[in-house]
Amino acid sequence: MAKKFLLILIAFCSCATQKKLNNTTSHNNGLTVGGRLFTSVFQQHAAEYKALCFQAYNIATLRLHQAIDQSTSSRPxxxxTDIDETILDNSPYAVHRALLGLDYEPTSWMDWTSQGVADTLSGALRFFKYAASKNVEVFYVSNRSEKERAGTIANLKKFGFPYADDAHLILKTTVSSKEPRRQQLAASYNIILLIGDNLADFSGLFDHKTTTERTQNVRHLADDFGKKFIVLPNANYGDWESALYQYNYRLTSTQKDSIIKSLLRGY
Ligand SMILES: [Mg+2]
Incomplete structure (x- = not known):
């Protein structure tokens, strides 16, 4: 009897989910909003995405060993590390919004981060625990706001990330650029690695730059990737996308879609 009830319940839930998807397809089929469903399914279900995360953190571990062996600095x-799409997976937020036919906006984002329930990316927790075991401190430099501090620390603590405390969580105050925060840390610490999904997580050379400038600067710093800079993949969002719109955050989804179509190369 219980088994029969369970089967009916599963069938009902499946129908309800399908109905929800069908009802929302009319307003989430644009490139930006609907596109986030496609990039999110990659993030949530492609084993290749997990492999890329493991690859990034395996290289980070290798570089950590080398830095410990070779360091001559007396500083600690x-x-x-960045947080979003570097150690925490926010794809459920993107899916939630896209199914409503909506894109990112700050209030709904804070509703999500305040819950402190984002999952971790493959390999992240193991790496940071290992770094801590080697007396390497971890600083979480994120552009989340101070309003998100409690939810963020709760999320990090939920998985047992090391140094998940106020002193090691450095959030955005007045400027988005992370360069001043990095410089401040570098004055007291020997920074052996920078980890992120966005180029601005690594150098001020990438702050608010055009796509052409970003590409040129990536070539200029090519030898640092996989050495001092460890990059996680993020097809869902980032400065790569904002640069397409010349950092105009007021564009509608329709305007963004037409810019993307104007930039795409076919044959
Ligand atoms: Mg990020």
């Missing part, structure tokens, strides 16, 4: 060692 530290790793600087």
């Amino acid at each position: 060692k530290a790793v600087i």
Whole structure:
């Protein structure tokens, strides 16, 4: 009897989910809003995405060993890491919004981060625990706001990330650029690695730059990737997308879609 009830319940839930998807397809089929469903399914279900995350953190571990062996600095060692799409997976937020036919906006984002329930990316927790075991401090430098501090620390603590405390969580105050925060840490610490999904997580050379400038600067710093800079993949969002719109955050989804179509190369 219980088994029969369970089967009916599963069938009902499946129908309800399908109905929800069908009802929302009319207003989330644009490139930006609907596109986030496609990039999110990659993030949530492609084993290749997990492999890329493991690859990034395996390289980070290798570089951590080398830095420990070769360091001559008397300053304490530290790793600087971003949070979103570097150690935490926010794709459920993107899916939630896209199914409503909506894109990112700050209030709904804070509703999500205040819950402190984002999952971790493959390999992240193991790496940071290992770094801590080697007396390498971890600083979480994020552009989340101070309003998100409690939810963020709760999320990090939920998984047991090391140094998940106020002193090591450095959030955005007045400027989006992370360069001043990195410089401040570098004055006291030997920063051996920077980890992130966005180029602005690594150098001020990438702050608010055009797509052409970003590409040129990536070539200029090519030897640092996989050495001092460890990059996680993020097709869902980032400065790569904002640069397409010349950092105009007031564009509608329709305007963004037409810009993307104007930039795409076919044959
Ligand atoms: Mg990020």
